[in-house]
């Protein structure tokens with residue numbers, strides 16, 4: 001076996017892809033090349049690690065040194081992930097992970113780019129192996145603890161806003177109400193943030209804890225107020241994926257109650273995976289660049305079981321070479337992620353109370 005210093009660093013993208021994953025792969029490969037360290041990409045997330053599917057992301061350059069694979073360089077600005085991604089059920093048990101722990105012996109360290117499920121896998125690998133494992137938060141859902149931003153959130157919000165602008169064009173032309181569902185799994189942040197950015201009439205998200213009847217009442221009253229009292233030409237309601245009543249059912253239930261209003265048409269649009277694709281925004285590329293640099297530096301210095309986090313406002317954690325990037329233990333990240341979803345996090349409580357406070361304003 002090669003001495004640890006000459007082993008390559010492994011990069012892996014896992015879980016739902018997020019715009020900016022390629023940008024972070026590019027910067028990490030560049031930084032490693034600048035330090036003379038070869039890089040391999042693990043294909044298809046943890047499935048590839050279990051099955052030993054890896055490809056070189058660095059190549060010998062004409063001058064005899066190391067260069068960056070042309071795909072990595074060229075596709076840094078493209079959405080998705082050139083390495084492929086997967087959700088790997090075998091990774092849920094120590095027995096299932098065993099071949100991956102073995103595969104890590106051929107690496108100097110591993111950087112895992114992904115959301116909470118992927119970071120949980122990274123934490124397990126760090127605990128079970130002697131190889132440094134570092135996480136980089138990347139998920140459109142905005143549900144990863146300890147970081148002010150995950151790669152992909154900004155692009156997803158830009159896509160939601162531009163899609164809603166288009167929906168509003170046609171809604172105004174036909175005097176229609178639209179309930180637009182956006183992804184986010186159990187986290188309502190994308191719906192909340194987009195509702196504020198769009199000046200939507202209402203927003204529905206799981207953390208509000210509304211039953212189906214209250215959802216219907218909220219949508220019905222937003223539509224009545226907008227069309228009957230305020231004479232608006234369109235109504236836009238953002239619904240988070242975490243609200244379990246399907247969009248089409250909600251719209252049908254609401255339409256039944258609005259039969260007394262003339263010329264009111266209520267429609268449902270689910271943006272779905274549209275929001276996960278596309279070229280990363282400036283902000284996602286910039287954050288990807290800065291997180292990626294510190295992630296590789298961290299591996300080279302032997303840090304493990306840790307995640308690099310975007311924290312422009314200092315909030316604890318261990319300082320790194322970038323004043324806005326901090327390292328947090330993965331265990332703390334995962335505990336904070338759980339709290340974001342179960343509602344015990346002060347961040348979730350603040351979001352819910354802020355949205356409560358502006359509910360009346362949204363309807364105006």
Ligand code: F6P
Nearest residue numbers: 016115139140141183184185276
């Ligand atoms: O975690 C990202 C995400 O897009 C969630 O918003 C969504 O619930 C989920 O992934 C969808 O996953 P899949 O593409 O595997 O159906």
